[in-house]
Amino acid sequence: MKSIFPSCHVSRHSLLPTLAALAALLSLIHFTDANAQADPLPSWNDGPAKQAIIELVKATTNRASPTFVAPEERIATFDQDGTTWVSHPMYTQVMYCLERVPAVVAKKPELKNVEPFKTVLSGNREAMAKLSMKDLEKILVATLTGMTVDEFTAEVAKWIATAKHPRWDRLYTELTYQPMLEVMQYLRANGYKTYIVTGGGQDFVRVYSERVYGIPPEQVVGTAGGTKYGYDKSGKPFLTKEPKLLLNDNNAGKPEGIHFMIGRRPIIAFGNSTGDRQMLEYTKAGDGARLALLVLHDDAQREYAYGPAQGLPDTKVGTFTQALYDEAKKTGWIIISMKNDWKKVFPSTSEPW
Amino acid sequence: MKSIFPSCHVSRHSLLPTLAALAALLSLIHFTDANAQADPLPSWNDGPAKQAIIELVKATTNRASPTFVAPEERIATFDQDGTTWVSHPMYTQVMYCLERVPAVVAKKPELKNVEPFKTVLSGNREAMAKLSMKDLEKILVATLTGMTVDEFTAEVAKWIATAKHPRWDRLYTELTYQPMLEVMQYLRANGYKTYIVTGGGQDFVRVYSERVYGIPPEQVVGTAGGTKYGYDKSGKPFLTKEPKLLLNDNNAGKPEGIHFMIGRRPIIAFGNSTGDRQMLEYTKAGDGARLALLVLHDDAQREYAYGPAQGLPDTKVGTFTQALYDEAKKTGWIIISMKNDWKKVFPSTSEPW
Numbered sequence: 001m002k003s004i005f006p007s008c009h010v011s012r013h014s015l016l017p018t019l020a021a022l023a024a025l026l027s028l029i030h031f032t033d034a035n036a037q038a039d040p041l042p043s044w045n046d047g048p049a050k051q052a053i054i055e056l057v058k059a060t061t062n063r064a065s066p067t068f069v070a071p072e073e074r075i076a077t078f079d080q081d082g083t084t085w086v087s088h089p090m091y092t093q094v095m096y097c098l099e100r101v102p103a104v105v106a107k108k109p110e111l112k113n114v115e116p117f118k119t120v121l122s123g124n125r126e127a128m129a130k131l132s133m134k135d136l137e138k139i140l141v142a143t144l145t146g147m148t149v150d151e152f153t154a155e156v157a158k159w160i161a162t163a164k165h166p167r168w169d170r171l172y173t174e175l176t177y178q179p180m181l182e183v184m185q186y187l188r189a190n191g192y193k194t195y196i197v198t199g200g201g202q203d204f205v206r207v208y209s210e211r212v213y214g215i216p217p218e219q220v221v222g223t224a225g226g227t228k229y230g231y232d233k234s235g236k237p238f239l240t241k242e243p244k245l246l247l248n249d250n251n252a253g254k255p256e257g258i259h260f261m262i263g264r265r266p267i268i269a270f271g272n273s274t275g276d277r278q279m280l281e282y283t284k285a286g287d288g289a290r291l292a293l294l295v296l297h298d299d300a301q302r303e304y305a306y307g308p309a310q311g312l313p314d315t316k317v318g319t320f321t322q323a324l325y326d327e328a329k330k331t332g333w334i335i336i337s338m339k340n341d342w343k344k345v346f347p348s349t350s351e352p353w
Numbered sequence: 354m355k356s357i358f359p360s361c362h363v364s365r366h367s368l369l370p371t372l373a374a375l376a377a378l379l380s381l382i383h384f385t386d387a388n389a390q391a392d393p394l395p396s397w398n399d400g401p402a403k404q405a406i407i408e409l410v411k412a413t414t415n416r417a418s419p420t421f422v423a424p425e426e427r428i429a430t431f432d433q434d435g436t437t438w439v440s441h442p443m444y445t446q447v448m449y450c451l452e453r454v455p456a457v458v459a460k461k462p463e464l465k466n467v468e469p470f471k472t473v474l475s476g477n478r479e480a481m482a483k484l485s486m487k488d489l490e491k492i493l494v495a496t497l498t499g500m501t502v503d504e505f506t507a508e509v510a511k512w513i514a515t516a517k518h519p520r521w522d523r524l525y526t527e528l529t530y531q532p533m534l535e536v537m538q539y540l541r542a543n544g545y546k547t548y549i550v551t552g553g554g555q556d557f558v559r560v561y562s563e564r565v566y567g568i569p570p571e572q573v574v575g576t577a578g579g580t581k582y583g584y585d586k587s588g589k590p591f592l593t594k595e596p597k598l599l600l601n602d603n604n605a606g607k608p609e610g611i612h613f614m615i616g617r618r619p620i621i622a623f624g625n626s627t628g629d630r631q632m633l634e635y636t637k638a639g640d641g642a643r644l645a646l647l648v649l650h651d652d653a654q655r656e657y658a659y660g661p662a663q664g665l666p667d668t669k670v671g672t673f674t675q676a677l678y679d680e681a682k683k684t685g686w687i688i689i690s691m692k693n694d695w696k697k698v699f700p701s702t703s704e705p706w
Contacts, residue, residue, distance in 0.1 A: 278582055
């Protein structure tokens with residue numbers, strides 16, 4: 001019989017074993033796939049952090065477990081800056097605010113020669129680095145309030161679609177941590193509702209949280225100012241962002257914000273700095289199985305190294321003090337060593353290392 | 354052959370037609386069930402309100418519809434008092450606060466002879482009805498703040514499990530509106546996320562919202578005070594309810610609260626009083642298909658009659674002004690007439706009418 005493959009002279013008789021071998025090979029591939037799926041956290045090295053996360057999920061989702069948690073009570077909270085994406089050398093939202101200054105000054109020319117706007121407009125990074133907290137607050141108020149909610153959302157969406165991190169020349173939204181994205185997916189696959197609980201701006205993070213983390217806007221808890229309801233000339237209502245702080249979602253503000261916005265205590269919480277301490281304490285103070293974890297940035301090569309815990313360089317951006325490290329060790333929180341626990345840091349496979 | 358049923362002398366031969374008849378009967382029952390399921394709002398009379406709700410759902414969930422809405426954007430908001438349960442002669446939460454006064458005074462005996470506590474302790478309903486808003490505020494502060502979040506939740510859970518409405522001698526939680534429960538279920542079955550957006554206390558409603566409405570605590574937006582994070586002697590953290598208003602979820606506070614807590618504009622919103630006006634305006638100001646509805650209490654026999662819209666008796670509890678009625682008519686909001694649109698009011702079948 002002539003082969004149906006013109007240039008391939010194989011008889012049907014000899015083709016069968018080939019197909020059988022192919023089938024065996026395919027089953028092997030499927031087997032490998034199944035194996036890959038069996039590891040829900042492939043970017044994590046085997047170690048105490050990965051083990052603790054998997055054990056917590058088992059302890060809370062197995063109906064036979066004494067610490068089983070009903071699906072509706074499965075709440076997981078993630079700090080954002082330094083926990084789920086890069087926050088050095090400066091918080092992404094602060095970069096947004098600094099880059100918005102020219103547009104704000106264009107609308108209010110009287111600010112042109114007024115500090116701190118004058119310094120920001122100069123582009124002098126050294127001078128900008130010396131701005132005080134009070135100066136920074138003025139910049140945040142000028143760039144985050146005074147416009148409608150819809151205008152702000154549109155501005156952030158436009159900026160975040162193209163703004164890049166100076167070190168990697170990649171979009172900020174590409175500099176999320178692959179291991180944390182895997183944890184979020186793993187928790188959701190096990191019935192957990194995942195929340196961002198950030199010191200950053202709630203309205204800012206909500207613009208991209210669904211696309212970047214798979215977390216919808218209503219599951220973003222963040223620092224938030226009030227809004228003011230009003231009407232335009234045609235009588236159409238709109239909300240204006242006001243310079244009035246409603247929730248300072250940092251430190252004790254995190255458990256307060258969690259109670260306010262969610263009304264349930266987390267089962268598992270992730271942070272990376274002193275601003276997350278109270279959220280982790282509050283999480284661990286609940287009954288049953290609870291887990292608190294802190295990302296330690298000890299990987300200058302692949303990302304950054306800062307503490308000052310464990311002798312790492314000091315920083316004002318996402319400070320991880322030795323006191324926090326000691327509290328973690330004493331109370332059974334898990335330290336995630338970026339260097340040792342993470343096989344890879346960022347989602348793309350095209351990393352230079 | 355001897356029957357396996359000792360006292361039932363039926364041969365296998367004669368049993369078969371019986372089984373066939375039974376099967377036919379069962380299929381008939383299934384058919385009836387399927388028919389019942391075909392009407393998602395069985396407690397609603399056919400009319401413009403029922404029709405508008407069903408049309409809105411079709412317009413937003415049919416992929417071929419030009420006003421199709423992605424599932425994650427399907428947000429439905431419900432005012433509570435007077436919209437999803439009885440709020441006359443007085444709001445349920447105010448009844449709770451009044452009934453808590455003796456316990457508060459027992460802990461703080463110095464309040465015993467101080468107004469307005471003295472009047473409340475007297476039990477004189479006429480005198481209590483004359484208390485000013487300032488007096489009422491003092492009672493709310495004394496009974497809703499100053500305790501831990503967990504203590505408050507436990508107290509409300511205990512009270513709401515037994516507290517009854519004086520007119521019907523039924524639990525307050527049984528005096529929800531069956532037609533509105535059906536709307537909630539219908540919307541959820543069509544991918545909508547249902548929220549309570551109440552002028553009442555967020556922490557109060559969260560205690561029973563899941564059980565009574567199928568709405569989890571994180572989907573309750575309400576008037577909320579701040580909490581304060583602290584530690585007990587053993588170092589265990591807890592949150593104390595503070596007399597500091599964070600969100601006054603009434604009037605313009607409703608769209609502000611919706612933006613703060615949800616971050617999305619509702620597709621459909623239900624209210625019953627002037628306190629809901631801005632929520633309905635905000636809902637209707639969105640693009641595409643949107644629906645705003647107001648329950649009009651025009652049914653003194655089965656529930657209550659109050660307005661003063663349409664010449665109904667005036668009230669301070671859930672006021673529905675003629676101006677609100679006129680705005681509704683002018684802008685295409687739907688008025689739900691309790692008397693004409695609802696076949697039944699309450700869930701139980703043991704209603705006295």
